[in-house]
Amino acid sequence: MTQDSNLESLRYVDGKMTLLDQLQLPLIVHYDAITSVQDGWDAIREMKVRGAPAIAVAAALSLSVEILSMTKANKFSDTSALKEHALEQLEHLKSSRPTAVNLFNMADWFKVYIEDKYEVLSKDSVLELAEAIDEKAKKMMVDDVSKNKLIGDHGAEAMVKMTQKKDELRVLTHCNTGSLATAGYGTALGVLRSLHAQNLLKRAYCTETRPYLQGARLTAFELSHDKLPGTLIADSMVSMLFKNKMADAVVVGADRIVANGDTANKIGTYQIAISCAYHKIPFFIAAPTTTIDLSLKSGDQIVIEERAATEMKSISGVMFADPDIEVWNPAFDVTPATLITGIITECGTFYKPEGSDTFDLSSQIANIQLV
Numbered sequence: 150m151t152q153d154s155n156l157e158s159l160r161y162v163d164g165k166m167t168l169l170d171q172l173q174l175p176l177i178v179h180y181d182a183i184t185s186v187q188d189g190w191d192a193i194r195e196m197k198v199r200g201a202p203a204i205a206v207a208a209a210l211s212l213s214v215e216i217l218s219m220t221k222a223n224k225f226s227d228t229s230a231l232k233e234h235a236l237e238q239l240e241h242l243k244s245s246r247p248t249a250v251n252l253f254n255m256a257d258w259f260k261v262y263i264e265d266k267y268e269v270l271s272k273d274s275v276l277e278l279a280e281a282i283d284e285k286a287k288k289m290m291v292d293d294v295s296k297n298k299l300i301g302d303h304g305a306e307a308m309v310k311m312t313q314k315k316d317e318l319r320v321l322t323h324c325n326t327g328s329l330a331t332a333g334y335g336t337a338l339g340v341l342r343s344l345h346a347q348n349l350l351k352r353a354y355c356t357e358t359r360p361y362l363q364g365a366r367l368t369a370f371e372l373s374h375d376k377l378p379g380t381l382i383a384d385s386m387v388s389m390l391f392k393n394k395m396a397d398a399v400v401v402g403a404d405r406i407v408a409n410g411d412t413a414n415k416i417g418t419y420q421i422a423i424s425c426a427y428h429k430i431p432f433f434i435a436a437p438t439t440t441i442d443l444s445l446k447s448g449d450q451i452v453i454e455e456r457a458a459t460e461m462k463s464i465s466g467v468m469f470a471d472p473d474i475e476v477w478n479p480a481f482d483v484t485p486a487t488l489i490t491g492i493i494t495e496c497g498t499f500y501k502p503e504g505s506d507t508f509d510l511s512s513q514i515a516n517i518q519l520v
C-alpha cells in the first residue's frame with residue numbers, strides 16, 4: 150500500500166468484495182476475495198477484519214455478494230426463497246463474534262429492511278430484491294465513513310473544550326479505531342485525524358495493545374501513513390506517561406455501550422480509565438450510535454469474548470511463551486460509566502447528567518435512529 154493510497158479495510162466494486170487481511174499487517178498488504186457469507190464469517194472470526202464498525206459492514210457486504218451471485222445463478226425460485234436465505238445468513242453472521250453490538254444491530258435492522266422490501270415486491274422480483282439488498286449494504290459502507298467524520302469533528306471540539314487547551318493536544322489512544330477498524334476515517338482515531346486537520350494535535354500516543362497488537366501493528370501504521378505525529382508505547386507505560394504529564398486526554402473506541410454508559414472495549418481500556426481518574430485526565434469514548442445497546446442496563450450484562458491461547462503465546466505464528474502454560478485471554482473489558490468523561494458520537498458528545506455517576510442514554514438519544 151503506497152503512502153498516497155487510501156487505507157481501506159474493505160473494498161466493494163460491482164458486487165465483488167475484497168478485504169485487507171489485517172493479520173498480515175503492517176509487513177504484508179494483502180486483500181482476500183470474499184465470495185460468500187461463510188468467507189465473511191471466517192474473516193471476522195479469524196480477525197482478518199476487525200473493529201466493531203468494520204465487522205458490521207463486512208458482514209453486510211458478504212451477504213450482498215452471496216445473494217447477488219446466487220441470484221445470477223438462478224438459485225432462488227422466488228423472493229420468498231431469497232428472503233428466507235438472507236435472514237438465515239444474517240443470523241449465522243451474528244455468531245461470528247459476540248461482543249461488538251454493531252454486527253447485531255446491523256443484522257437485526259437489515260432483516261427488517263429485507264422483510265419490508267419483500268412485502269412490496271411481486272414474488273418473481275428476485276433480481277430487484279437482490280439489488281435492493283446490495284444498495285443498502287453499499288449505503289452502510291458510505292454512511293459509516295460519514296458518521297466517522299462527524300465523530301471526529303465532535304470529538305475534537307469536545308477535547309478542546311474539556312482540556313481548555315487552545316494550543317496543541319497530546320492524546321493517548323488504545324487499540325485500533327481508524328480506517329482499519331471501520332469503513333474509513335475511524336472513530337477515536339478519527340478524532341485524532343480531525344484534531345490534526347485543525348492543527349491541534351501535538352502528539353498521538355498509541356499503545357501496543359497486547360495480545361493482537363492492534364496498536365503496534367495497525368494504529369502505528371495508520372499514524373505513519375497519514376503523517377500524524379505518533380509515538381508507540383507499551384501497554385505498561387500508560388501510567389508513567391500520565392505521571393510525567395505527557396498526555397492531556399485519552400480517546401478510545403467501543404464495542405458495546407449500554408444504557409448507563411458502561412462500555413466494553415479492547416482489553417486494557419479499563420485500567421487506562423482507572424489511571425485517567427487517578428491522574429485527573431479526561432477519558433472519552435468515541436463510537437457511532439450503532440455501538441449503543443439500550444437493551445442492556447449495565448456493563449455486567451455484556452458478553453466478553455475469550456480468544457485462543459495461541460493468540461496470547463505467539464506472534465505471527467512464532468511461539469514465545471511456554472507451550473504448556475494455561476492462558477486467560479479476554480478480548481475486551483468493561484469501563485464503568487463513572488470513569489468516562491464523555492461519549493462522542495456522530496450526533497454529538499454525551500455527558501453524564503449533573504450529579505450522576507452514570508449516563509442516561511435511553512433519554513439522551515431518545516430521538517436518534519440507532520442504525
Ligand SMILES: CSC[C@H]1O[C@H](OP(=O)(O)O)[C@H](O)[C@@H]1O
Pocket residue numbers: 199200201202323324325326327330331336337363401402403404414415416480
Ligand atoms: C472502532 S473499532 C472499535 C473496537 O473494536 C476493536 O476490537 P477488535 O480489534 O477485537 O475487533 C477495539 O475494541 C476497538 O476499540
